[in-house]
Amino acid sequence: MVVRRDSAVGEQASGGGRKTARTTKKTAAAPQKATAAAPKKATAAVKKAGPAKTIAPKPPKNESRTALVRRARRINRELAEVYPYAHPELDFENPFQLILATVLSAQTTDLRVNQTTPALFARYPTPEDLAAANPEEVEEILRPTGFFRAKTKSVIGLSKALVEQFDGEVPGRLEDLVKLPGVGRKTAFVVLGNAFGRPGITVDTHFQRLVKRWQWTDQTDPDKIEAAVGALFPKSDWTMLSHHVIFHGRRICHARKPACGACPIAPLCPAYGEGETDPEKARKLLKYEKGGFPGQRLKPPQAYLDAGGKPAPPLGAG
Incomplete structure (x- = not known):
């Protein structure tokens, strides 16, 4: 979707x-x-x-x-x-981009994330691409967002989980989303509400x-x-x-x-x-x-x- x-x-x-x-x-x-x-x-x-x-x-x-x-x-x-x-103040065009941007928004501003994600999305447009990425290259892209090593681990792990468990698609159920690396209820509800139209409260x-x-x-x-x-x-x-x-x-x-x-x-x-x-x-x-x-x-x-x-x-x- x-x-x-x-x-x-x-x-x-x-x-x-x-x-x-x-x-x-x-x-x-x-x-x-x-x-x-x-x-x-x-x-x-x-x-x-x-x-x-x-x-x-x-x-x-x-x-x-x-x-x-x-x-x-x-x-x-x-x-x-x-x-x-x-509206959600993170720039995205599909559920995969939204879930990545939301994970990256921890401990930083949406503005900083929006300045960083275009390069990430262009280099790794699909979960398959990011799952196979060189962590050091991803770290360089994510460095401006802070905690870039931990975030690199999260987004690569998230991408691998999407590929291995959901055929490269972001799931549309809360119970599936919260099992993904770096995804809690807050991130899950952002994705459900804004990518799938399913009500949720973002705390x-x-x-x-x-x-x-x-x-x-x-x-x-x-x-x-x-x-x-x-x-x-x-x-x-x-x-x-x-x-x-x-x-x-x-x-x-x-x-x-x-x-x-x-x-x-x-x-x-x-x-x-x-x-x-x-x-x-x-x-x-x-x-x-x-x-x-x-x-x-x-x-x-x-x-x-x-x-x-x-x-x-x-x-x-x-």
């Missing part, structure tokens, strides 16, 4: 401030009010010029399962509007970071995160959900300096205030990518206020 995908190269919400932290302490005995309080404090923080340095009040621990599902799905709908073109570092900030789950093991988040969404949403979350993590919700003040889902994010809340300063933190970053589609947190200046909708609605 040949799948062609031209992809852009990419690399890489309401409350915060000290005043918010004090308010949280005062109202600790009344957790039922936290749902309404978080967005209001976020609005005040956004209107001020100074950035917030502390994490906003969290939703109440007794947030119902229904409220969590509604909030999670609303976040995904908002991200779908911002990133309508979300990479961006995905783990964001679902933790959004309090979709408190799990830390990738497999458990996958199961917990998957239970919040219809199976048909899983692949695009992964793209939306990863796109957002690379462009706005960064690991060290999230651009909270320019985030389109600020009113729905329990971690608003962990990053820069001033809208103008926050927009300078946005990472624009080749192929387009929909800056004109981004709505600042103020755009979510009603006519009376109150947050709409409140945290947990949707």
Whole structure:
């Protein structure tokens, strides 16, 4: 099966401030009010010029399962509007190229992989070619991606396994993919979702970071995160959900300096205030990518206020 995908190269919400932290302490005995309080404090923080340095009040621990599902799905709908073109940011033309690129993307950027794979694909276009390759020659090609010796061993071993076990074809089943050298569940779901159209959740570092900030789950093991988040969404949403979350993590919700003040889902994010809340300063933190970053589609947190200046909708609605 040949799948062609031209992809852009990419690399890489309401409350915060000290005043918010004090308010949280005062109202600790009344957790039922936290749902309404978080967005209001976020609005005040956004209107001020100074950035917030502390994490906003969290939703109440007794947030119902229904409220969590509604909030999670609303976040995904908002991200779908911002990133309508979300896609895997690795360049590939068929399942073999995709699985190689995904294996090579470990501990490096998609940009670096996309700069490296054209030479690899041209020299070794099929599993048979790469299985018979001289490791030293492959190492030279893969050197820019880092850990090139280990990656060389993985891609050659992967290619040999495809030739010996699957007649040189990339299998379309999870249980077969995870048996291949260098292929875990994350890589398998990337291949299944984007080369075979079979739903899967890709739990990479961006995905783990964001679902933790959004309090979709408190799990830390990738497999458990996958199961917990998957239970919040219809199976048909899983692949695009992964793209939306990863796109957002690379462009706005960064690991060290999230651009909270320019985030389109600020009113729905329990971690608003962990990053820069001033809208103008926050927009300078946005990472624009080749192929387009929909800056004109981004709505600042103020755009979510009603006519009376109150947050709409409140945290947990949707």
